[in-house]
Amino acid sequence: MEGKKRLVYVCEGGDCSERGSIELHAELADALHEKDGAGKNRLRKYPCFGGCEHGINVVLFPDKVFYSQVKMADLPEIVEHLTGDGQPLERLTGKVAKDVEQIVWDLLDTGF
Amino acid sequence: MALLLTRPEGATTESLAEHLAAGGYEALAKARAGSQEELIALVRDSDLRGRGGAGFPVARKWEIGRAALAETKHVVVNGGEHEPGSRKDRFLVAKTPHKVLEGAAICAYATGATSIVLYLIEDMTDAIDAARKAIDEATASGHLAGLSIRVALAPTTYVAGEETAALEVIEGRKPWPRKKPPYPGQAGLYGQPTTVQNVETLAWIPGIVTHGAAWFKPGAMLCTLDDSFARPGIHEVPLGTTLRALVDEIGGGTRGGRPVKALLPALSSAFLPASALDTPMTHEAIRAAGSNLGCGGFSVIEEGACIVERAAQIADFFKASQCGQCPPCRMETATIATVFQRAAAGEPGEYAAQVEKIAAFTKGKGNCSLIEMAAAPALSALRLFPGDFDAHAKTGRCPTA
Numbered sequence: 072m073e074g075k076k077r078l079v080y081v082c083e084g085g086d087c088s089e090r091g092s093i094e095l096h097a098e099l100a101d102a103l104h105e106k107d108g109a110g111k112n113r114l115r116k117y118p119c120f121g122g123c124e125h126g127i128n129v130v131l132f133p134d135k136v137f138y139s140q141v142k143m144a145d146l147p148e149i150v151e152h153l154t155g156d157g158q159p160l161e162r163l164t165g166k167v168a169k170d171v172e173q174i175v176w177d178l179l180d181t182g183f
Numbered sequence: 184m185a186l187l188l189t190r191p192e193g194a195t196t197e198s199l200a201e202h203l204a205a206g207g208y209e210a211l212a213k214a215r216a217g218s219q220e221e222l223i224a225l226v227r228d229s230d231l232r233g234r235g236g237a238g239f240p241v242a243r244k245w246e247i248g249r250a251a252l253a254e255t256k257h258v259v260v261n262g263g264e265h266e267p268g269s270r271k272d273r274f275l276v277a278k279t280p281h282k283v284l285e286g287a288a289i290c291a292y293a294t295g296a297t298s299i300v301l302y303l304i305e306d307m308t309d310a311i312d313a314a315r316k317a318i319d320e321a322t323a324s325g326h327l328a329g330l331s332i333r334v335a336l337a338p339t340t341y342v343a344g345e346e347t348a349a350l351e352v353i354e355g356r357k358p359w360p361r362k363k364p365p366y367p368g369q370a371g372l373y374g375q376p377t378t379v380q381n382v383e384t385l386a387w388i389p390g391i392v393t394h395g396a397a398w399f400k401p402g403a404m405l406c407t408l409d410d411s412f413a414r415p416g417i418h419e420v421p422l423g424t425t426l427r428a429l430v431d432e433i434g435g436g437t438r439g440g441r442p443v444k445a446l447l448p449a450l451s452s453a454f455l456p457a458s459a460l461d462t463p464m465t466h467e468a469i470r471a472a473g474s475n476l477g478c479g480g481f482s483v484i485e486e487g488a489c490i491v492e493r494a495a496q497i498a499d500f501f502k503a504s505q506c507g508q509c510p511p512c513r514m515e516t517a518t519i520a521t522v523f524q525r526a527a528a529g530e531p532g533e534y535a536a537q538v539e540k541i542a543a544f545t546k547g548k549g550n551c552s553l554i555e556m557a558a559a560p561a562l563s564a565l566r567l568f569p570g571d572f573d574a575h576a577k578t579g580r581c582p583t584a
Contacts, residue, residue: 084517085507118521121514171510174544178518181533181540 076113078179079103079153080130084119087126095127095143102150112153120175122167132179134159139166186403187386188419190278196313199320202281208326210389214289219249222293226388228396234404235261235344235381236449236478237552238466244378247368248294251376256296259353259372259379260287262303262310263337263344267450267500269480271405271417272382276303276310279386280317286385288327289392294378298331302349305336341504345551346379347371348506359508360551381478404464406479408434420464420479427460430483437485445484445567449477450497451556453563454490473563489583490571494564495523501557509549512557515541519561526572529579534572535565 081087081096100114120128125139129149136159138149151157189205190197202208214222227242248256260283264272276283287299301314314334321327335353337343343358350372352358371377383405391399402422406429408415414435430436430443437443445454453474455462462472469476484493502520505512518541522534542558565572574582 084513086513118517119510119514121510123510123513170544174514174540177540177544178537181536183518183522183532183537 077111077134077153078132079112079114080117080120080132081114082118082120082122082126082128082130083116084123084126086123087119087128090127091143092127095129095141095146098143098146099129099150102146103153106150106154109154120167121171125166128167129163130175130179131159132176135172135176136164137167137172137175138163185419186390186398187275187282187383188405188417192274192416194278196277196316197279197281199281199317199324199326202279202285206393207281207389208285208321210392211285211288211292211326214392215292219293219295222289222392223249225396226293226391229391229399230396230402231384231387231391231399232402232466233381234383234387234478235346236266236451236475238476241380241384244368244380245290245293247366248290248296248376248378251294251368253376255298255373255375256294257298257300257372257375257377258287258291258294258296259346259349259367259377260299260301260382260385261344261346261349261379262301262307262382263349264304264307264382264478265337265339265341265344266478266480268409268482269407269449269478271407271479273304273307273310274417275382275386275405276301276307277313280310280313281321282386282389283314283382284317284321284327284332286388287332287380288330289388290378290380290385291330294376296376296378297329298372299333300353300372301332301334302337302353303334304339304343306339311336340506341500342506342551342553345553348551349379350377357506359506360553362550404476404479406433406481409480409482411438411483411485412436412481413438413440422465423463425460426455426462426464429464429481430460434481434483437483439485439487441485441487443483444486444488445490447482447484447560448474449480450482450500451475451553451559452477453559454484454567455563456567475559487583489575489581490564490568491523491526491575492581494561495520495527497560498523498557501553505553505557509554511545511548512554515545515554516557519557523561526575527581529575529577531576535569538562538565 127141129138231241232238345360347361348358367377412434459472498520502516
C-alpha cells in the first residue's frame with residue numbers, strides 16, 4: 072500500500088520533543104501537504120533513534136539519510152529535497168555514530 | 184520455622200528491649216570480638232548473596248570494602264526497593280529495624296566503615312519512622328557507639344534503587360546511575376569506599392554471626408508473591424525449593440485456580456514457562472533455566488491469560504522508568520514499548536526480530552543494568568509464547584478477551 076513512497080520519520084523521543092520535534096513534525100506535515108502534490112512522501116513519528124544528544128533527528132527511508140540537529144529553519148530546504156530532485160542536506164548528516172545509524176536501518180528494514 | 188521472618192505481618196515494630204531479649208546486639212559484640220578476616224570468612228562460608236537482585240557474593244563485597252585504603256568508609260543500607268510488587272525490605276525495616284541496624288553495624292566492622300546511611304524510599308513512612316526511632320534507641324543505649332548513622336530518603340523513581348543512583352541521591356543529586364568503574368567499593372559516597380548492601384542481605388547477618396554458617400544453609404530468601412497467587416504476601420523460602428512448590432505450597436496456587444502458564448521471578452527477569460516449574464530456586468539453576476531470581480518479587484501467569492498484554496505493560500513500565508541519561512536505553516525502552524503496543528493492537532509485524540535486534544545493539548551499553556532488565560521479559564515473552572503474538576496479529580485483539 073505504501074508503494075514506493077519515501078518514509079520520513081521525525082523522532083518524538085524525550086530530547087527531540089523537548090527541542091520541538093512535535094512542532095517540527097506538524098510544520099513538516101503542513102509543508103508536505105502543500106508541496107508534495109505527487110505524494111512522494113509519507114510522514115511518520117518514530118519513538119527514539121538513540122541519537123538523543125544530536126536531536127532533532129529526522130530520518131529518510133529507504134534513502135537511509137539520517138538528519139540531526141534539524142531546526143525549523145532547515146525545513147524549506149528539506150521539503151525541496153523531498154518534493155523535488157534536490158540532494159540531501161549534507162550539513163545535517165553524519166552526526167550520530169555509525170552503529171546508531173546501522174541499528175536504525177536494521178530496524179527499519181524489519182518494518183519498524 | 185522462619186529464620187528471618189520472625190514478626191508476623193500485623194505485628195508492631197520490634198523495640199530495642201524486645202530485640203535485646205531475643206539476643207539482639209550480641210552478634211555485633213561477637214563479631215567485634217573477632218577479626219575482620221574471621222568475620223568475612225564466616226560470611227563466605229554461609230554463601231550469602233546480595234538480595235537486592237544481582238546476587239553478588241556478600242563476602243566478596245565486604246573483602247573489597249575491607250581492603251580499600253581510606254580514612255572514612257561508608258555502609259549504605261539499600262532500602263530502595265523500587266521493584267513493583269516487592270515489599271520485603273520495607274517490611275524488615277518497619278518490623279525489625281534493630282536486626283537491620285545490627286547487620287549494618289557488623290558490615291561496618293567488617294569493612295572498617297564508621298558511617299552508615301539507611302536509604303529508604305520517601306513513601307515508606309512506617310519503615311522511616313521505625314528506622315529513626317531504632318537509631319535513636321540504639322544510639323542512646325550505646326549499642327551503636329562509634330558509628331554515625333542516618334536515614335536518607337530516596338525518590339519513588341524506579342532507577343533510584345540502583346546502587347550508584349542511591350549514592351547520587353544521598354549526595355543531593357538526581358537519581359542517575361553512575362558510570363562504572365569505579366565501583367562503590369572503590370569510590371562510592373563522596374568518593375570514599377562504600378559498601379552498598381540490600382536491607383534483607385544485612386538482616387540475615389546477625390543470625391549467621393550468632394548461630395554460624397550452617398544455621399543459614401542451604402540459604403533462604405524473602406519472596407514477595409503478588410496477588411496473582413492465591414496466597415500473596417511475603418514468604419521466607421528456603422533455597423532449593425522448586426518453583427512448583429513455591430507456587431503450589433507457598434503461594435497456594437494461582438489466584439484463578441488454573442494451571443501455571445508462566446512464572447516471572449521479578450519484573451526485570453525473563454518469563455519461565457510451566458516446563459521449568461521443577462527448577463530448584465537457586466541463583467544458578469534459575470539462571471540456567473534462562474531467568475534470574477532478582478529480588479524475588481514473583482508473579483504468576485495462569486493458563487488462559489495473555490502474555491502479550493503483560494509484556495506490553497512491563498515494556499511501558501520500563502519506558503516510563505528509565506532515567507533518560509543514556510540514549511541507548513531510551514531507544515531500547517521506547518522501541519520495545521512500541522513493538523508491544525503494536526502487537527497488543529494486533530498489527531502484524533516482525534516483533535521478535537525487532538526486539539532481538541535492539542536488545543543485541545544495546546546490551547552492555549548505558550550506565551546501569553536497566554537495559555538488560557527491559558529486554559529480559561520482552562525477549563522471553565516472544566521466544567516462549569509466539570502463539571500469543573500470532574493470535575493477536577490474526578484477530579487484532581487479545582485471544583483471551
